Amino acid sequence: MRRYGKHTDEDDIRVRPSRRGTRPRTHTRPKHEDASGGRVLTVDRGRLTCLVEGRTVTAMKARELGRKGVVVGDRVALVGDLSGAKDTLARVVRVEERTSVLRRTADDNEPYERVIVANADQLAIVTALADPEPRPRLVDRCLVAAYDAGLDPLLVLTKSDLAPAGPLLDTYAPLGLRYAVTSRQQLERGGPPAELLELLRGRTTVCVGHSGVGKTTLVNALVPERQRATGDVNAITGRGRHTTTAALALPLADGGSDGDSDDGWVIDTPGVRSFGLNHVQLSRVIHAFPDLEAGAAECPRACSHNEPGCALDRWVAEGHADPARLASLRRLLATRERREGD
Ligand SMILES: Nc1nc2c(ncn2[C@@H]2O[C@H](COP(=O)(O)OP(=O)(O)OP(=O)(O)O)[C@@H](O)[C@H]2O)c(=O)[nH]1
Numbered sequence: 001m002r003r004y005g006k007h008t009d010e011d012d013i014r015v016r017p018s019r020r021g022t023r024p025r026t027h028t029r030p031k032h033e034d035a036s037g038g039r040v041l042t043v044d045r046g047r048l049t050c051l052v053e054g055r056t057v058t059a060m061k062a063r064e065l066g067r068k069g070v071v072v073g074d075r076v077a078l079v080g081d082l083s084g085a086k087d088t089l090a091r092v093v094r095v096e097e098r099t100s101v102l103r104r105t106a107d108d109n110e111p112y113e114r115v116i117v118a119n120a121d122q123l124a125i126v127t128a129l130a131d132p133e134p135r136p137r138l139v140d141r142c143l144v145a146a147y148d149a150g151l152d153p154l155l156v157l158t159k160s161d162l163a164p165a166g167p168l169l170d171t172y173a174p175l176g177l178r179y180a181v182t183s184r185q186q187l188e189r190g191g192p193p194a195e196l197l198e199l200l201r202g203r204t205t206v207c208v209g210h211s212g213v214g215k216t217t218l219v220n221a222l223v224p225e226r227q228r229a230t231g232d233v234n235a236i237t238g239r240g241r242h243t244t245t246a247a248l249a250l251p252l253a254d255g256g257s258d259g260d261s262d263d264g265w266v267i268d269t270p271g272v273r274s275f276g277l278n279h280v281q282l283s284r285v286i287h288a289f290p291d292l293e294a295g296a297a298e299c300p301r302a303c304s305h306n307e308p309g310c311a312l313d314r315w316v317a318e319g320h321a322d323p324a325r326l327a328s329l330r331r332l333l334a335t336r337e338r339r340e341g342d
């Protein structure tokens with residue numbers, strides 16, 4: 001499993017055996033042996049909406065969790081009233097170890113990044129082919145975030161009724177991205193294309209994209225009303241979808257009895273205007289390019305891979321890797337530097 005360095009206390013919620021711990025784990029463990037497993041669907045000002053055995057349960061963090069953050073996608077253990085009835089409140093007593101974290105800084109000047117989603121394994125970058133115009137730099141930044149977090153990127157191109165997908169797909173061809181293309185007609189005719197569903201099945205997919213690209217339309221098509229376990233999330237939080245500032249997890253089908261869905265999860269996030277990349281480590285990005293990573297062994301220390309001494313030029317010239325791959329990597333690495341309009 002991928003290891004991450006320690007960041008802010010708030011976000012570093014990995015349960016670790018603490019030598020200085022105030023509370024020996026042996027005391028807390030047995031007490032919560034009867035806790036039920038659930039998954040965090042959304043977080044609103046400290047109030048957690050969780051899916052527990054198919055029910056939507058509102059919960060608060062137990063005091064013993066201290067400042068540890070709980071984020072959308074977290075797998076948690078809950079005690080208390082799990083009926084999901086109105087005005088009931090359960091307690092989250094444990095956060096299971098995360099398999100991944102997607103972080104983002106609000107913008108590049110912000111020192112603190114926030115974990116926005118836990119336990120995802122795929123990042124769907126939703127881009128309209130027109131209205132609004134595609135923003136390749138934003139796509140690139142999302143790609144860097146995906147590679148950094150160890151998530152498989154997936155390109156979802158919407159509004160193909162307005163413009164062809166070809167040119168954008170050409171740009172990303174060297175990266176070998178998996179992709180799906182959708183159109184209004186397709187969505188109206190009965191949901192998203194089978195190939196997109198196939199790409200989402202059994203995975204936890206975070207959807208990101210600029211406001212207006214059709215993310216909500218797409219998620220609604222993916223999660224039919226009947227199965228929207230969170231259809232009442234708005235009733236609980238008292239906020240409409242469009243004013244929601246937090247991510248929202250939706251099970252693609254049954255939701256599973258223990259808060260796990262074999263069919264997969266889609267996590268909708270609010271439209272992003274930018275994707276701060278302060279926290280990204282170069283080495284984690286190049287890791288997604290195994291064909292180039294091997295050649296980078298010859299690079300000078302702390303090579304930016306975009307400087308005269310970079311060994312990757314020779315690596316490619318000697319035919320070990322496709323020059324288009326290096327060009328793509330360099331474009332992605334360059335996108336970490338902020339520019340007007342990011
Ligand atoms: N032509 C066309 N329009 C679409 C398509 N999908 C969505 N739209 C329209 O695009 C507009 C924005 O769609 P939303 O689903 O609200 O976009 P969003 O990305 O969720 O936007 P935010 O809620 O602001 O984050 C709406 O008017 C949709 O009807 C499509 O495939 N083709």
Ligand SMILES: [Zn+2]
Nearest residue numbers: 299303305310
């Ligand atoms: Zn280099």
